[in-house]
Structure formats: C-alpha cells, structure tokens
Amino acid sequence: MAEEKGKITPQSEDFPQWYQDVVREGDLAEVAKVVKGCMVIKPHGYAIWEKIQADLDRRFKKTGHKNAYFPLLIPKSFITKEAEHVEGFAPELAVVTHAGGKQLPEGEEYVIRPTSETIIGHFFSKWIESYRDLPLLINQWANVMRWELHTRMFLRTTEFLWQEGHTAHATHEEALEEVIRMLNVYGDFAEQMMAMPVIRGLKSESEKFAGAVSTYCIEAMMRDGKALQAGTSHDLGQNFGKAFDVKFQNEEKKVDYVWQTSWGVSTRLVGALVMTHSDDTGLILPPRLAPVQAVVVPIYRKSKERAEVVEAASKLRDDLAAAGVAVELDDREGKRPGEKFYEWERKGVPIRIELGPRDIASGEAMTRLRVAEGKEKMKLETLARDLPGVLESFQGFLLERAKKFREDNTVSVDTWDDFRGVFADGQSKFVWAHWDGTTQTEAAIKEETKATVRCLPIEGQGVDAGPGACIRTGQPSRGRVLFAKSY
Amino acid sequence: MAEEKGKITPQSEDFPQWYQDVVREGDLAEVAKVVKGCMVIKPHGYAIWEKIQADLDRRFKKTGHKNAYFPLLIPKSFITKEAEHVEGFAPELAVVTHAGGKQLPEGEEYVIRPTSETIIGHFFSKWIESYRDLPLLINQWANVMRWELHTRMFLRTTEFLWQEGHTAHATHEEALEEVIRMLNVYGDFAEQMMAMPVIRGLKSESEKFAGAVSTYCIEAMMRDGKALQAGTSHDLGQNFGKAFDVKFQNEEKKVDYVWQTSWGVSTRLVGALVMTHSDDTGLILPPRLAPVQAVVVPIYRKSKERAEVVEAASKLRDDLAAAGVAVELDDREGKRPGEKFYEWERKGVPIRIELGPRDIASGEAMTRLRVAEGKEKMKLETLARDLPGVLESFQGFLLERAKKFREDNTVSVDTWDDFRGVFADGQSKFVWAHWDGTTQTEAAIKEETKATVRCLPIEGQGVDAGPGACIRTGQPSRGRVLFAKSY
Numbered sequence: 001m002a003e004e005k006g007k008i009t010p011q012s013e014d015f016p017q018w019y020q021d022v023v024r025e026g027d028l029a030e031v032a033k034v035v036k037g038c039m040v041i042k043p044h045g046y047a048i049w050e051k052i053q054a055d056l057d058r059r060f061k062k063t064g065h066k067n068a069y070f071p072l073l074i075p076k077s078f079i080t081k082e083a084e085h086v087e088g089f090a091p092e093l094a095v096v097t098h099a100g101g102k103q104l105p106e107g108e109e110y111v112i113r114p115t116s117e118t119i120i121g122h123f124f125s126k127w128i129e130s131y132r133d134l135p136l137l138i139n140q141w142a143n144v145m146r147w148e149l150h151t152r153m154f155l156r157t158t159e160f161l162w163q164e165g166h167t168a169h170a171t172h173e174e175a176l177e178e179v180i181r182m183l184n185v186y187g188d189f190a191e192q193m194m195a196m197p198v199i200r201g202l203k204s205e206s207e208k209f210a211g212a213v214s215t216y217c218i219e220a221m222m223r224d225g226k227a228l229q230a231g232t233s234h235d236l237g238q239n240f241g242k243a244f245d246v247k248f249q250n251e252e253k254k255v256d257y258v259w260q261t262s263w264g265v266s267t268r269l270v271g272a273l274v275m276t277h278s279d280d281t282g283l284i285l286p287p288r289l290a291p292v293q294a295v296v297v298p299i300y301r302k303s304k305e306r307a308e309v310v311e312a313a314s315k316l317r318d319d320l321a322a323a324g325v326a327v328e329l330d331d332r333e334g335k336r337p338g339e340k341f342y343e344w345e346r347k348g349v350p351i352r353i354e355l356g357p358r359d360i361a362s363g364e365a366m367t368r369l370r371v372a373e374g375k376e377k378m379k380l381e382t383l384a385r386d387l388p389g390v391l392e393s394f395q396g397f398l399l400e401r402a403k404k405f406r407e408d409n410t411v412s413v414d415t416w417d418d419f420r421g422v423f424a425d426g427q428s429k430f431v432w433a434h435w436d437g438t439t440q441t442e443a444a445i446k447e448e449t450k451a452t453v454r455c456l457p458i459e460g461q462g463v464d465a466g467p468g469a470c471i472r473t474g475q476p477s478r479g480r481v482l483f484a485k486s487y
Numbered sequence: 488m489a490e491e492k493g494k495i496t497p498q499s500e501d502f503p504q505w506y507q508d509v510v511r512e513g514d515l516a517e518v519a520k521v522v523k524g525c526m527v528i529k530p531h532g533y534a535i536w537e538k539i540q541a542d543l544d545r546r547f548k549k550t551g552h553k554n555a556y557f558p559l560l561i562p563k564s565f566i567t568k569e570a571e572h573v574e575g576f577a578p579e580l581a582v583v584t585h586a587g588g589k590q591l592p593e594g595e596e597y598v599i600r601p602t603s604e605t606i607i608g609h610f611f612s613k614w615i616e617s618y619r620d621l622p623l624l625i626n627q628w629a630n631v632m633r634w635e636l637h638t639r640m641f642l643r644t645t646e647f648l649w650q651e652g653h654t655a656h657a658t659h660e661e662a663l664e665e666v667i668r669m670l671n672v673y674g675d676f677a678e679q680m681m682a683m684p685v686i687r688g689l690k691s692e693s694e695k696f697a698g699a700v701s702t703y704c705i706e707a708m709m710r711d712g713k714a715l716q717a718g719t720s721h722d723l724g725q726n727f728g729k730a731f732d733v734k735f736q737n738e739e740k741k742v743d744y745v746w747q748t749s750w751g752v753s754t755r756l757v758g759a760l761v762m763t764h765s766d767d768t769g770l771i772l773p774p775r776l777a778p779v780q781a782v783v784v785p786i787y788r789k790s791k792e793r794a795e796v797v798e799a800a801s802k803l804r805d806d807l808a809a810a811g812v813a814v815e816l817d818d819r820e821g822k823r824p825g826e827k828f829y830e831w832e833r834k835g836v837p838i839r840i841e842l843g844p845r846d847i848a849s850g851e852a853m854t855r856l857r858v859a860e861g862k863e864k865m866k867l868e869t870l871a872r873d874l875p876g877v878l879e880s881f882q883g884f885l886l887e888r889a890k891k892f893r894e895d896n897t898v899s900v901d902t903w904d905d906f907r908g909v910f911a912d913g914q915s916k917f918v919w920a921h922w923d924g925t926t927q928t929e930a931a932i933k934e935e936t937k938a939t940v941r942c943l944p945i946e947g948q949g950v951d952a953g954p955g956a957c958i959r960t961g962q963p964s965r966g967r968v969l970f971a972k973s974y
Contacts, residue, residue: 034565035558035597036586040610043553043625050554066530067537071522072559072599072630072646073581078521094560095585096599099523100634101578110522112559112583112599123527138530143559143630147587159559 008346010280015224020153022274025346026283029153029270037151037158041267044347045154047291048270049161053141055193055288056163056265059185065137065165070119072143073110078118082243088210089114092146094158112145117211117236117262120166121244128168128258130249135178136168154271155228155487162266168258170250172237175259179233180458182263183216186231194269195286195399196220196276197406198230199430199482201455206439209262213237219454219482221406222275225428227454227484230272233263271487276402283348284370286398287391293326294387295344299337299356312380313355316365319384325391345370350394351387353378369394371401406430412464412480419471419483423449428485430454432463434477436470445472445483454482495833497767502711507640509761512833513770516640516757524638524645528754531834532641534778535757536648540628542680542775543650543752546672552624552652557606559630560597565605569730575697576601579633581645599632604698604723604749607653608731615655615745617736622665623655641758642715642974649753655745657737659724662746666720667945669750670703673718681756682773682886683707683763684893685717686917686969688942693926696749700724706941706969708893709762712915714941714971717759720750758974763889770835771857773885774878780813781874782831786824786843799867800842803852806871812878832857837881838874840865856881858888893917899951899967906958906970910936915972917941919950921964923957932959932970941969 008025009017023029028045032038041049057067073096080086096110097103104110113119120138128136145159165182169175183200190196198218208215212234219227240246241257249255277284287293298313300306310331317329328349330340337354344352354366354375364377369390378386410430413419422429428451435441435453446452456479457463468477495512496504510516515532519525528536544554560583567573583597584590591597600606607625615623632646652669656662670687677683685705695702699721706714727733728744736742764771774780785800787793797818804816815836817827824841831839841853841862851864856877865873897917900906909916915938922928922940933939943966944950955964 032558034562034606034609035560038558038560040558041556043555046554046556049556067533068530069528069533069536069648071519071525071527072632073522073525075521091588093586093588094583094597096581097584098582099580100636101580110581119521122521145559149587161556 008280008282011223016152018280019271019275022278022282023153023271026274026348027346028274028283031153035158037148039153039157041161044291045270048273048285048289049267051289051291052193052269053163056185056189057141059189060139060163060165063137063181063185065139065167067141068138069140069142070116070123072113074113074116074119076109076111077107078122079111081118082211082239084239085117085211085243089146092148094145094147113142114144114146115262115264116140116142116144116164116166117240117260118244121240121246121260124166124168124258124260125244125246128246128248131170131251134168134170134248134258135174137165138167139163139165152271154267154274156268160266160268162264165261165263167261168241168246169260170248170258172259175237175261176235178261179216179235179263182261183218183231183233183458186233186263186265187218190218190220190230191399193286193288194273194276195288195395195402196230196272197399197403199455199457199461201457201482203232203455204439204442204453204481206442207452209234211236211239213239216458217455219484220272220276221402221409221430221484222272222487223278223405224275225409225430225484227428227430227482227486228268228272228275229454229486230269231263231265234261236260236262277398278348279371282346284398285348285350287350287395290348290350291326292328292344292347292349293391294320294328294351294353295340295349296320296327296329296353296355297337297340297344298329298331299354299359305357309355309357309360312360316353316355316380316383320387323384323388325384325387350391353383371397413471414468416471419451420449423451423485431483432480433471433483434468434479435481435483436473436475436477438475441470441472441475450485451483452486454484454486456481495767495769498710503639505767506758506762509765509769510640513761513835514833515761515770518640522645524635526640526644528648531778532757535760535772535776536754538776538778539680539756540650543672543676544628546676547626547650547652550624550668550672552626552654554628555625556627556629557603557610559600561600561603561606563596563598564594565609566598568605569698569726571726572604572698572730576633579635581632581634600629601631601633602749602751603627603629603631603651603653604727604747605731608727608733608747611653611655611745611747612731612733615733615735618657618738621655621657621735621745622661624652625654626650626652639758641754641761643755647753647755649751652748652750654748655728655733656747657735657745659746662724662748663722665748666703666722666750669748670705670718670720670945673720673750673752674705677705677707677717678886680773680775681760681763682775682882682889683717683759684886684890686942686944686948688944688969690719690942691926691929691940691968693929694939696721698723698726700726703945704942706971707759707763708889708896708917708971709759709974710765710892711762712896712917712971714915714917714969714973715755715759715762716941716973717756718750718752721748723747723749764885765835766858769833771885772835772837774837774882777835777837778813779815779831779834779836780878781807781815781838781840782827782836783807783814783816783840783842784824784827784831785816785818786841786846792844796842796844796847799847803840803842803867803870807874810871810875812871812874837878840870858884900958901955903958906938907936910938910972918970919967920958920970921955921966922968922970923960923962923964928957928959928962937972938970939973941971941973943968
C-alpha cells in the first residue's frame with residue numbers, strides 16, 4: 001500500500017490503509033524497512049506505551065509481582081525441551097550463530113527470545129527448593145522477537161515490546177487462580193484505561209499458547225468488526241516444570257513439580273487503541289492514556305495582540321498543569337490556528353482550548369472535544385478546576401461509545417446460512433454461536449468463512465448461556481462461543 | 488572464584504571476590520552461566536535499576552528529551568559506514584545469520600545493537616529536513632549487546648540495560664552545549680541520588696568512543712581506589728551525519744550535515760553503587776535509591792505477645808508508608824529477629840526499626856542505621872514524621888563519607904618514582920599528574936603501571952591547575968590530568 005503523506009483514507013473505503021494512515025499521521029510509528037518487519041516507535045507512540053506501562057506495572061506490583069530481567073539470548077537447546085513449545089516457535093526464531101568475531105560451536109547457538117518460559121524455567125529450577133519459596137511471582141518488561149512473514153505496525157512486528165509475567169505455585173488450583181487474576185487485571189485495564197470493552201474467555205485448543213495446558217484471553221472488537229486478542233494468560237500446568245526440572249518439596253516433604261503460569265500484553269495494545277476509537281480525522285485517545293490531554297491554542301490576528309494572548313494562554317497552561325492536566329501550549333509562530341487544530345486532532349488530543357482577545361475580554365474560552373458536535377464555551381476562571389471532570393466524562397463517553405458499537409455489531413446466530421452471511425464479503429461481526437468443540441469443525445468453519453473461535457467466554461459476561469447444536473455439524477454444544485475474523 | 492553461599496569475603500582480603508559476594512548475598516543478580524557473559528537481574532537489583540531509571544528519565548524530560556524506540560537488530564552493513572565506529576565495535580558483535588527457518592542472504596545479516604548511533608542516524612536522515620526540525624532530542628531505554636571476553640556482574644556483561652540519548656543540532660556549538668548539559672545531568676544524578684562524588688572530564692584520544700570527536704565522562708572512585716567510568720557524553724561532530732547523510736537546510740537556505748551527540752549510562756551504575764558504599768557486612772544503599780528504605784522487625788518471645796506486637800508494627804508500617812517511606816514489615820514466622828537483621832543488612836536497607844512489648848510500653852522503638860556505632864531510640868509517636876529527615880541525613884552522610892574516602896585516596900604527584908609507587912602491588916589511588924598529551928606516553932605509562940588517563944578535568948572542580956612537566960617524559964603539560972587503574 002502506498003503512503004501518501006497528509007492523507008487519511010476513509011475507514012469505510014479501506015480499513016487497513018486507514019489504520020496505516022492514522023498511525024503515520026498521528027506520528028506514532030513508522031515501518032523500519034531496513035530491518036525486516038520492524039518498526040520505529042516515535043515519541044508520541046512511545047509516550048502512549050509509557051502510560052500503558054506505568055499503569056500496568058502498578059497493577060502488577062499491587063498483586064504481589066516483582067520485576068526482574070533475564071537474558072535476551074536463549075540457548076537454542078532450551079527451546080527444544082518442551083515439545084509443543086518448540087513446534088510453535090521454531091519457525092519464527094532469529095538465530096545468533098556468530099559472536100565476538102567467531103562462529104559459535106555447533107549446538108551452542110543462541111536464539112533471540114520469542115518469549116521467556118524456557119530461560120526463566122531454567123532459573124526457577126535454581127531458585128525454588130521448597131513450598132516456602134512459593135508462590136514465586138515475577139514480571140519482566142522486555143523486547144522479544146518472532147520472525148513473522150506478514151507484519152503490521154503495532155499489531156504484528158518481528159520485534160515487539162511487552163511484559164511477560166512468570167509465576168510458580170505449589171498447586172494447580174493456586175496457579176489457576178493466578179491465571180484468572182491476571183486475566184482480570186488485563187480486562188480491567190482495557191476497560192478502565194483504554195476505554196476498550198473486552199470479552200474474557202478461554203482459547204480453543206488450536207489457538208492456545210504453544211506449551212500451555214490452556215490459554216485465557218481478552219478479545220476486543222475493532223471498528224471493522226474484527227476481533228483483536230489484546231492479552232493472554234496461560235495455565236502452563238507442570239509442562240515447563242517437567243521440561244526444566246523445577247521441583248519443590250511440599251509441606252508433606254514430598255517432591256513435586258511446580259505449577260506455572262505466564263501472561264503478557266504488548267505494544268499491540270497501542271494498535272488496539274487506534275482501532276477502537278479513531279476516525280477519519282485521525283487518532284482519538286482516551287484521556288487516561290493520552291500523553292497530551294489538552295492543548296491551548298492562542299488565537300490572534302495582529303502581532304500586537306500576540307503578547308497579551310500568549311500571556312493569558314501561558315497562565316491557563318500553568319493552571320491546568322497545576323490541576324494535574326497533561327497540557328501543551330502551542331504558541332508556535334508561522335503556523336495558523338487551523339493548521340494547529342488539524343495537527344493536534346490527528347494526534348488524538350482529547351480537548352482543544354482556543355483563546356483569543358475576545359475570549360479573554362469575555363472571560364470565556366472556546367473548547368472542543370475530539371469527538372463533539374460543536375464547540376463549548378468554558379469560563380476561564382473555573383476552567384482548570386472543571387477540565388479534569390470534562391476529561392473523565394470524555395473517557396466514559398469513549399467507553400460507552402465502544403460498548404454500543406460492539407453491541408450493534410454482535411449477533412447470536414443459529415443457522416449455518418446466517419453464520420456465513422455475517423462473514424460474507426470480507427465483513428466481520430462478533431457472533432455468538434454453538435460449536436461442537438472439535439478442532440476439525442473449527443478448521444472447517446475457518447476454511448469456509450475465515451472466522452475463528454475467539455474464545456469460550458468465562459462466566460458473568462451476560463452471554464446467552466446453555467447448550468445447543470453446532471451451527472456447522474449439528475452435534476451437541478455445551479454453550480455459545482465467540483466467533484469473529486481476527487487480527 | 489568459588490561461590491560460597493552466605494559468606495562475604497572481607498574487602499581487604501580480596502576486593503573482586505568481596506564484590507561478587509555482596510552482589511550475591513544482597514540478592515541483586517546472578518551470573519547466567521548458560522548465556523555467555525550475561526546475568527539475571529534479580530528483583531532487588533532490578534528495583535534499584537527502576538529507581539535509577541525513574542529519576543534519570545525525569546531529568547531527561549525536564550531537559551526537553553523525548554523517548555522513542557528503534558530496532559534491536561541493525562543491518563550489518565550499517566556498522567561499517569563510520570570507519571572508527573566499525574573498528575571499535577566489530578570485534579564485539581553478535582550476528583544473526585538465520586531467521587524464520589532460513590539462512591539470511593549474504594550481506595543481509597543483522598547485528599544485535601552494541602549501541603544505536605548507526606540505525607538512529609539512518610532515521611534522523613529521514614526525519615530532518617530543515618533547521619526547524621532541530622534540535623532533535625531523543626532518548627531510548629534499551630538492552631544492548633557487546634561480546635566481551637571478561638565479564639563481571641553489572642560492571643561488564645555481554646548484554647546490559649541502558650539509556651542512550653541521541654540528539655541532532657544545527658551548530659557544533661549547540662551540540663557541545665548539549666554534551667556538557669548531559670554530562671552535568673549525569674554528574675548531578677550521581678552525587679544527589681547515588682551519593683557518589685564524580686570527576687567530570689574529557690577522555691583522552693585512546694579512550695574516547697569509537698566514532699566520536701570527543702568523549703566526556705564522569706569518573707567515580709570505588710573502595711579499592713580504582714576509577715569507574717559511570718557515564719559518557721559524546722560530541723559526534725558531523726561524523727555520523729556524513730556517514731548516514733543526515734542533512735538539513737539552515738536559515739540561510741544552505742545545506743549542511745547536522746551536528747550530533749550521544750550519551751549513556753547503564754546497569755553498570757548498580758555496580759558503582761555497590762563499590763562506592765558497601766562494607767564487609769554487605770550492601771549499603773543510599774536512601775534515595777533504596778527499594779526498601781526502612782524495615783520494621785517485630786520482637787517477641789512468647790507467642791501470646793505476637794498479636795500485640797505485630798499489630799503495633801503494622802500500624803507503624805502504615806504510618807511510615809503514609810509519610811512516603813518505602814517500608815517493609817518483616818513479620819515472617821519461623822525466623823528469629825537476628826536472622827532478619829542479618830538478611831536486611833545484606834540487602835542494604837538504610838534503617839531498621841525494632842519493636843517489642845517493652846518498646847510499645849515505653850512509647851519508643853530501637854532503630855539502627857545501616858552504618859552506625861549503635862542503636863538509637865526514637866519516639867513512636869513522632870517516628871513517621873521524623874524518619875524522612877533521618878533518611879535524608881543518612882543520604883548526606885554517605886555522600887560525605889564517599890567524598891572523604893576519595894580525598895584520603897587522592898594525591899598530586901610530580902615524579903615518576905612517586906607515581907609508580909602509588910600503583911605498586913596492585914594498589915590504586917586517584918593521581919593528579921602532568922602528562923605530555925601523547926597517546927604514546929599514555930601507553931607507556933599504562934604498560935608500566937596499569938594506570939590510565941581517566942580524564943582531563945573540566946573547569947570548576949577545584950583541581951590544582953596550571954602547566955607543568957610530564958611525569959614520564961618531562962615534556963610540557965598544559966595541566967594535571969587524572970590517572971588511576973580502572974574498571
């Protein structure tokens with residue numbers, strides 16, 4: 001797809017191109033080109049990631065986890081120790097065969113971590129001796145690499161930034177509690193911070209993590225009706241414990257393998273944010289994750305007005321900053337207000353405040369939310385006091401809008417014809433339908449419609465429950481599962 | 488060197504072994520072994536790094552820098568574009584030759600970044616067109632890899648974590664201002680946060696960064712009298728601008744290459760912290776970087792005392808936390824108070840608070856600073872109010888102690904015999920001496936004494952200035968320079 005600077009293709013015309021345009025015009029990232037499938041995360045994009053990191057890190061620490069750091073390189077032999085793991089990751093590995101001017105001996109090559117279960121398993125086996133060392137609750141913020149063929153900025157890149165939680169427990173029950181706890185940390189983060197509603201559920205066998213007993217996920221609807229897997233939480237059972245000999249002595253002095261979990265979210269969340277809220281004008285950011293929450297643009301015609309207006313605008317900026325608002329004053333010369341509005345809209349700033357001589361005289365400023373019918377006057381005297389509330393209700397508005405969009409694009413379907421109809425012509429919705437639970441049927445459905453089982457919902461999400469008959473085979477189904485095309 | 492769990496070798500007996508023991512017993516890190524020259528940064532060590540990062544990041548942002556992220560892999564061909572750069576880094580590169588199950592074509596291999604001047608230069612050339620785009624002030628937090636033969640935890644590891652600042656300017660003068668600004672950010676951070684006094688200066692030609700016009704550094708004295716380079720700030724001139732074609736149009740519409748800088752500090756700072764303050768009991772951490780600033784240890788003999796004591800200790804913990812102190816309550820059962828004291832001392836916690844039934848009755852708790860003659864009583868009622876001040880003065884005490892240690896181990900030397908004497912028998916001090924400025928003499932001095940020119944001091948550090956005669960050759964010297972053995 002060609003890149004045309006300054007242009008945003010309408011969403012309705014070409015969604016993938018729209019996405020690329022919004023990311024470029026919002027100055028979030030660019031394709032690296034010189035490094036296959038990699039991107040450069042530009043300052044505005046990285047600032048969003050920093051806000052995501054800060055909030056998640058707080059949630060991880062609050063739930064008892066501690067950060068640590070393990071090597072980037074993993075002995076190639078480690079990857080092969082867990083049979084399903086190697087099968088899943090072998091095709092995507094980047095391999096270091098030379099170092100320090102020499103070829104590494106056969107069998108002593110390293111791979112760049114695609115994920116760290118193996119190397120962390122190795123160290124867990126050294127650190128854990130008894131039940132007193134458990135639970136061991138570790139998180140790592142790191143870069144990882146998976147040599148993917150088809151890449152797209154933020155959504156799938158050969159290198160990406162993420163966090164990976166790795167925990168070890170004395171019982172399977174405790175490990176499962178952790179898996180669900182972290183799934184809910186992700187789900188709550190998505191809804192509270194990203195204003196992105198998610199379905200929490202269990203992956204089917206064919207979509208689970210390579211090496212896991214089971215994988216839980218949060219799935220969000222993008223504005224093209226497709227699903228994006230925004231975070232995963234894995235029950236690893238004793239699979240890696242056995243592969244890396246991670247044993248402990250329990251209270252009854254019996255030796256057993258530990259029960260492990262792992263869970264992660266990545267810079268993919270930035271892509272999810274873009275595709276949940278943005279429009280044909282560009283990026284829309286929820287205030288809680290916006291690096292710039294408000295921009296003040298001074299308006300003046302004659303240069304003699306400039307001093308007065310910029311002074312008042314500076315004062316307003318200072319007041320807003322003191323009230324805890326992440327605010328920018330755009331007093332650049334040589335740019336017209338209209339150009340500035342345009343630029344900040346593309347960057348997704350939640351609210352713009354315009355301030356000219358007449359506003360100063362009347363004691364009111366014109367404000368415009370990033371998604372609004374028109375402008376609103378706000379009293380200058382109380383603006384700094386009132387703005388945090390305005391931003392909070394904009395955060396709520398975006399969540400409600402995203403929920404409504406998902407509701408409008410979710411259907412329950414009971415016949416194969418209806419099911420195929422939903423996914424015809426490249427369309428996607430969230431479809432609740434019965435499935436017989438077999439990998440074979442799942443594959444057949446995918447083959448014919450490109451839709452896949454996104455998850456088997458966990459309880460308490462208002463999903464129409466109860467048994468039924470598989471839409472494809474008519475075989476018994478224990479309950480509806482979520483189907484959609486996906487990223 | 489053998490590792491003996493639980494033992495700390497005295498500093499005076501074997502300094503390198505002491506260092507390794509303190510790092511291990513303080514639970515900061517461990518040698519990875521399965522990945523050459525790498526370490527695992529354990530939670531306590533990583534928490535120190537997080538504190539370092541948070542404070543530096545604030546300083547970088549305050550000086551106008553923005554964070555971004557560039558690819559881990561760099562096309563091998565990039566490294567060769569700057570002649571001195573490739574000469575310096577080629578022997579240390581780790582090379583990716585296979586990816587996605589295939590061998591990469593000849594000439595399309597990647598190296599894992601040893602530093603990012605080359606790849607960032609490439610993107611700067613795409614981003615910069617005119618003087619309006621300058622200065623461009625970018626920082627990156629990342630992992631890098633240099634395949635070193637001799638490694639030591641934190642001080643020199645094949646992979647390490649760091650930040651690298653990369654900036655582009657319209658004039659050499661502005662670039663030089665930036666180089667000194669960031670040198671001072673590092674110097675101020677070292678003194679204010681790490682309680683580690685540093686000498687700020689210019690590197691000699693033989694010690695400058697590969698590809699720089701000049702390198703500035705901060706040098707700190709470790710407790711064995713050796714110097715540790717704790718941070719560097721490089722004037723890159725137009726070297727990388729020319730290598731990567733980073734041009735801009737200036738205000739006079741003439742096209743010129745940009746003037747660049749780069750600057751970095753790494754996880755090495757954690758090693759510097761250890762070797763600046765710690766003793767034969769273990770780690771000593773300055774309060775401003777201590778993940779745990781105070782620990783409350785409940786003392787009770789009979790189990791019926793436990794409830795009362797733990798309740799009072801919990802209340803004290805809550806009060807301290809509310810006062811902004813990073814506090815831990817160690818109410819683990821099955822461990823005697825003495826064992827707990829021992830463990831927290833090894834972890835470098837600045838102050839310990841002991842609380843037993845008699846203390847509660849008298850309204851006073853016993854406290855002990857990590858470096859102190861004895862214990863001090865503090866009133867329970869005002870303890871939370873007073874402790875932040877106690878911690879701040881302990882921070883000041885550590886800085887003064889480190890300054891005094893450096894003063895006591897710094898000499899001005901005017902004869903070759905005296906110079907050799909200082910560095911005899913594996914000893915080191917900071918030596919201010921005259922040098923003729925040639926690489927040849929520097930090499931001869933190193934050959935005979937293992938001491939090197941650490942830096943040519945910048946002004947304002949109270950160094951005995953003025954010209955003299957080189958201690959080795961008698962040739963003219965423009966001023967004394969700093970000699971020491973180094974890490």
